[in-house]
Amino acid sequence: MIEVENLGKTYVKEPVVRDLSFFVPEGQVLGFLGPNGAGKTTVMRMLTAFLPPTTGRVVVAGVDLDEDPVALRRNVGYLPENVPLYPEMRVDEYLRFRADIEEVPRAEVRDRMDDVAERCMIGDVRRQVIGTLSKGFRQRVGLAGALIHQPPVLILDEPTVGLDPNQIIRVRELITELGRDHTVLLSTHILPEVEQVCERVFIIDRGRIVADGAPDALRTQLIGNPALAVELKGADGVATEALLGLPGVVAVSEREPGHFVVEHAPDADPREAVFGLAVERGWVLMALIPHRASLEDVFVRLTTREETVAEELAEEVSHA
Amino acid sequence: MRKTWAIVRRELIAYFSSPLAYVVLAAFLLMQGYIFYLLVSFLNNPQTQAMTPLRLFFGGTIFFWLFLLFVVPVITMRLIAEERRSGTIEVLLTSPVTEAQVVVGKFAAAMLFYIALWLPTVLYVLVLMRHSEIDLGPVLAGYVGVLLLGFLFLAVGTFASTLTDNQLIAAIIAFAVMVALFSIGLVEQLIMSSGLKAVLGHMNLWTQMDDFAKGIVDTRHVVYQLSFGALFLFLAAKSLEVKKWR
16 A cells, blocks of 8 residues: 655755665554654654655555656645644634545545544534534544545554544554554554554664664564563562563563562463462462563664664664 | 636635635725824825825825735735745646646735725725715726726736745745836836836826826836736746746
8 A cells, every 4th residue: 555665865965764664554553663863753754745755666556756746645635743724713704615626526525524523523513613613523623524535545654643542542543443444553662652553663873773673573573582570579589580480481580689570481371380489488478470571672772872873773674 | 617716715714714814904904094194184284285085095195005015925825935935836736627727816815815905995986975075086097097997907917926835935025026016107207218208107007196196097008007917927827837847
């Protein structure tokens, strides 16, 4: 659905996006993850034919950006960062305006407006002036506008920024639902968001993709084995050794007296064995917490590396 | 066409939902009404030379120009500068709309607002018609002149609005370019070289407007104002394209 080859963008000799290549199949929900200034917005602006790339090739839904940027725009629904809207317009006026400029056939305009208003849950505010709406509603009005022409591809730039937790949950649900019949590309620097919403994640740093994969796969691939945080009362010096002897456990470290981190193989679950061991030895088990490395850790590791390491990583990803 | 019209409609909603439009309309009418009153009472004095008030009304006095030079930047400053500031330009230019359609739509909306501004002055003509004979030819020509000047100046303003995301700066640029276009003709008197003098003479907007007010629709004036207006609209579309490449 989205094909990108050697995409690059240089602003005044400063490369912002470097040699990006990727393919997104139809129906995938893909997350762009990266620190501010990593080039996420620039990539999205090129995919929506807002910015012309310096180098490379972009094909969205079968349309080549170089050949027909206007046709490419027809296939894409775009929600820019910070959801720009016209505050003086009423919601319905805005949706009609979007329908007109997005070439929705005249006879279908009414139906499309009703449809997107229902999907984005803005039915109650359709007569309201956009400037008087809360941030959450504005976000959904922006999404409704991006959906009005039923584009096969949706590109959402930080769709949940500035929302309160309830609103974030609603917008995420909406995106998940949209993912059923659209190819969705969204950017964010909120990590739990990609874990919840996306099937696939790109981590972008300094204009390059430094990691590409399913959130789970990325976690294990880059962070290593899952671990348990174990706190034992009354354990003596042999505890480390005893824990290490349990099936599936690959490493044990004692962080402070009585507090252990037990690394285990991804397919093993030694929690029962740890409990059994504690009972057998007469130790009191104070805590037994699965410690999943979060994408946060992956993110921090990947985006705080040295320039050269980042380059190597990007290399690896592009070869894979 | 439908897309351009959608932009025109949206722009008109924006005009009439902001207090600025009403302030401009009210101030414009107040000023024009006052000038009209002054002209009529001035010409009522038997000692003044015979002239029709409407001829003076259309560009015959500095008031006309002062107000035009101030009002046009206020009408056009928001057009594209505000889209850039708020980021809505991104929505506009990622829909299947071309830069030219954006510029034409915005400009057309400004032109409609400008026409709405002048519409009530038709009442002055009606008032005069009740009390004296009016030669409608020059009056119509005067309105043609007003429209053509509006075309040129609003095109300048539209162009200025593409250059920045700050409305105030857009207004100042528009004002400066319009003053330059306006005064280029006034410089005529200071020039000795006859060739240059002739060129500048043709560019003198004051005498052009005066011709219209006299009832002379000179095609040279029409061509001058339309072609310069079109040039600025073209530049506006190009500037919008170039801004993206930066």
